[in-house]
Amino acid sequence: SSELTQDPAMSVALGQTVRITCQGDTLRTHFASWYQQKPGQAPVPVIFAKNTRPSGIPDRFSGSTSGNTASLTISGAQAEDEADYYCNSRDSSGNYRVFGGGTKLTVL
Amino acid sequence: QVQLQESGPGLLKPSETLSLTCTVSGGSLSYYYWSWIRQPPGKGLEWIGYIYYSGGTKYTPSFKSRVSISIDTSKNQISLNLTSVTAADTARYYCVRGEPHDIWGHGTMVTVSS
Numbered sequence: 001s002s003e004l005t006q007d008p009a010m011s012v013a014l015g016q017t018v019r020i021t022c023q024g025d026t027l028r029t030h031f032a033s034w035y036q037q038k039p040g041q042a043p044v045p046v047i048f049a050k051n052t053r054p055s056g057i058p059d060r061f062s063g064s065t066s067g068n069t070a071s072l073t074i075s076g077a078q079a080e081d082e083a084d085y086y087c088n089s090r091d092s093s094g095n096y097r098v099f100g101g102g103t104k105l106t107v108l
Numbered sequence: 109q110v111q112l113q114e115s116g117p118g119l120l121k122p123s124e125t126l127s128l129t130c131t132v133s134g135g136s137l138s139y140y141y142w143s144w145i146r147q148p149p150g151k152g153l154e155w156i157g158y159i160y161y162s163g164g165t166k167y168t169p170s171f172k173s174r175v176s177i178s179i180d181t182s183k184n185q186i187s188l189n190l191t192s193v194t195a196a197d198t199a200r201y202y203c204v205r206g207e208p209h210d211i212w213g214h215g216t217m218v219t220v221s222s
Contacts, residue, residue, distance in 0.1 A: 033208035035153075042202060042212040043153065054210060086153050088208065096166045097143070097155040097207075 004032075004087055004100035011106040012077045022070045022087030022100045030090040032070035034063060037084045037102075046085075047072055074105075082107040110135035112203045112213035120220045126190040130203030130213060137161045137179060141207040142186045144177060146199040147215070154199075158207070159186060193220045 004024040012018035022032055031050055035043035045054050047063035060075045070089070074081055087100040116128035130142070143158040157167035159177040167175050174191045186203060200215040 035209070037153075042214050043209075044212070045208065045210055048208045048210070088153075088155070096157065096168050098168075099145075099153040099155060102152040 003091055003098045004089060006085075006087060006100040006103045008101065009104045009106070011108055012074070013108050014079060015076055017073065017075045018077055018105065020072045020074075020085050020103045020105065022072075022089075023068055024089070024098075024100075025068050026089055026092045026098070027065060027068050027070050030094065032063070032065065032087045032089045034061075034070075034072045035086045035088065036081075037086065038082075043086065077105075077107050079107050081105065110205065110211055112205065112211060114201060114203045114213045114216040116201075116216055116218065118217060118219060120193050120218065121222055122194050122220060123192055124220075126188070126193050126197065126218060126220075128188045128201055128203075128216060128218070130186040130188075132184045132186070132205075137181050137184055137186070140205050142177075142179065143204045143207075143209060144186075144188045145202045145204055145209070147202070148196075148199040156188070156190075195220050 006022050034047040036046045037043040046057050046061045051063040062073045064071050084102045086102045091098045111133045113131045138161050141158045144156040146154050159165045159179050176189045178187045198220050200217045202215040203213040205211040
């Protein structure tokens with residue numbers, strides 16, 4: 001079982017806000033990064049560390065952490081945001097990286 | 109623009125050794141971590157391990173006895189070796205730059221089948 005837990009699937013109405021969460025004790029001491037993956041494509045980073053957006057990522061994507069939960073918020077979801085989203089952080093020992101199981105986001 | 113290109117055999121038999129190469133173009137290997145991450149068909153991402161440009165490595169414990177990652181700065185390449193493969197190792201394998209992972213290759217599909 002993964003050290004990071006995500007809801008397998010979520011949906012959001014077009015233009016509405018959705019928060020995708022990632023839970024794990026390691027998040028109390030290590031930041032999460034978030035990756036978006038569309039079918040047939042390699043993952044793309046959307047949030048690094050605390051709340052840094054890589055170049056080219058729209059500002060509707062934001063990240064936050066509270067306790068053992070990291071969140072990726074999409075404010076005003078667009079059709080092109082429909083994808084799988086994975087969180088990633090260090091394991092509890094800090095020695096290697098782990099991914100959450102992924103959340104499949106559907107934009108209605 | 110930095111690009112990563114994975115290459116290697118697409119089909120292996122059980123018990124064989126998987127050997128993949130990642131060739132980096134448009135940039136240097138220096139001062140970065142280089143990871144291998146895989147994704148079985150229809151499943152999530154699994155982090156295998158990384159190597160720092162100076163040669164230090166870390167591996168996920170579940171792979172530790174079978175995996176090695178190496179680096180050749182003269183060729184701008186990172187390599188992955190995974191021994192004693194089984195059908196469970198069937199996956200797309202990605203080469204990835206950085207901690208966190210800022211640039212990804214397109215990945216290469218590896219199938220293990222007798």
